[in-house]
Amino acid sequence: MTDSTTTYTGPERVFSGVQPTGALHLGNYLGALKKFALLQHDMECIYCIVDLHAITVFQDPKTLADQTRHIAAAYLASGVDPAKALVYNQSAVRAHTELAWYFNCVARTGWVNRMTQFKDKVGKNAEKASVGLYTYPVLQAADILAFKATHVPVGEDQKQHLELSRDIAQKFNNDFGVPNFFPHPKPLIDGPGAKVMSLRDGTKKMSKSDPSDASRINLTDDADAIAKKIRKAKTDTGDVPATMKELEGRPDIANLVGIYAALANISEKDVLAQHAGSQFGPFKAALADVAVEAMAPITDLMSRYLADPDELDRILSKAGDKAAEIADPIVADVRKIIGFRGA
Template structure:
């Protein structure tokens, strides 16, 4: 069995701007993992974005915005590899191999396709149907061992493990591709809508007041939290008391995610408190944590050449890991390769 270097891979899609959900559910965790005993590879997954129509100029701008969000939140290009997916063609190449390994029945079980395609599945792009195969390629191209994901992506990491196992088995290449572990942790891995605690915070929601954008300034952040929907009851004495109170639970989760406290610690501190006390405290905490990121994002977005340089250098580093793994996968598959590089 091959021993694989502990390596993290994860990515964010550039479509519609970053929210607090992206920060607490993903980017903050990426920054935390950067300081641990992993090689960390982080990607703006622009190939995934085009599974639904994207305006070309907006895609370019959104790619830079996601990169700026990574950098402003603390991803250090000297510690982590940061790049955009389309600059490393090996992602698409390995995805084709995996399209021929994965089974249609496996894809039909993917709940995210059903959620995103809805009643118009026949009108969806083939890419939207097959994108879990590309996601598997993203991960396995780096022999990643750990994948920080939200709960809604766990099924795709399980599919990645199935594809890795089938490739290794079919081509008698035991241990070539690792079995990556999904990492789902933290109090706010799923951040909900500020106006409806039963819905996930989304970039595409109807009202800007239902989400915190990573580009919001201090005044907007404070205003949105102070106006967030709550219920009439004060905060309970125990976590159990948040059951069937989705808006209250969401705000406690967000406070915990931003503060580094557990949900239990937040409830202990604010047990019995009314919203007139809790929401201003949450607003102050959010401004303290998020406004500096927003300011740095704004600065970076005004220096496109610097973002492009970082992504280009990151792509070179990513390719240096990815290309030998792809070459070996081609050899294992039996492709004739006689070009001199």
């Protein structure tokens, strides 16, 4: 449905969000947080802790606030500067929920029915899932368009949701005769080194929901924990291959090579050139050294931020106020466009 010829002339703006559920890990850092820190130097960036999305499944009220602070600490420890980018929690800005309702009335049920991620999550238990889980791609569209964001960092699993955001923007603009009011946000696709797999199974993504803590490197893991997990990471038989061609079909060692390259800021070819023919023991030791060196500053900053929840709350509140200053006038314009009395 999206019309690629539509031209939006507003400012370029990045929006992205992370749910406050579970501990963030190396995959989150390389796939998202590191990129977020780089983007802030080139574009206006708004980074949200999407606590409204989190409650599509039950969250313990006693821990939700701390989980939110944990994600904020991860953003900041990964290099996101609150003086350059906004880091706030979604529920602090009412524009998200208000615009989501308007978009619920714009989006078509057929569009939402096509969202494969809902089907993947609920399986045969769709009737027991919350309505929020079903409609959360519409809230996601509101998250993005409440700020008229033009670019969204996404992985493969979120590209369909971003396309829905584009369709909603297009239909709103068409329905109400306001060409180019909402932009059609563009994806910023994950780059090299962004896809990190489980240390226990190189065919599965590293996940904070994996029951095995050994499957991931948490951003709060100390040097000993990081080294131990890498030593125990799954490999196959043989040694480190010499070429990328030889790496094909070997997901476990390919994962470790990819992690090495991303953390050392070199190519996978360079990693293979340095370690071709090496046994896995020495290679893992070298990878552990690289990982500890790269992650230690992040772990240290995480610990310092988490030890000062009042400072995290101050940063979140200040950014939430600034986010509302951007989103509230946009949603006020939406009310006028729709035709609400007194808008």
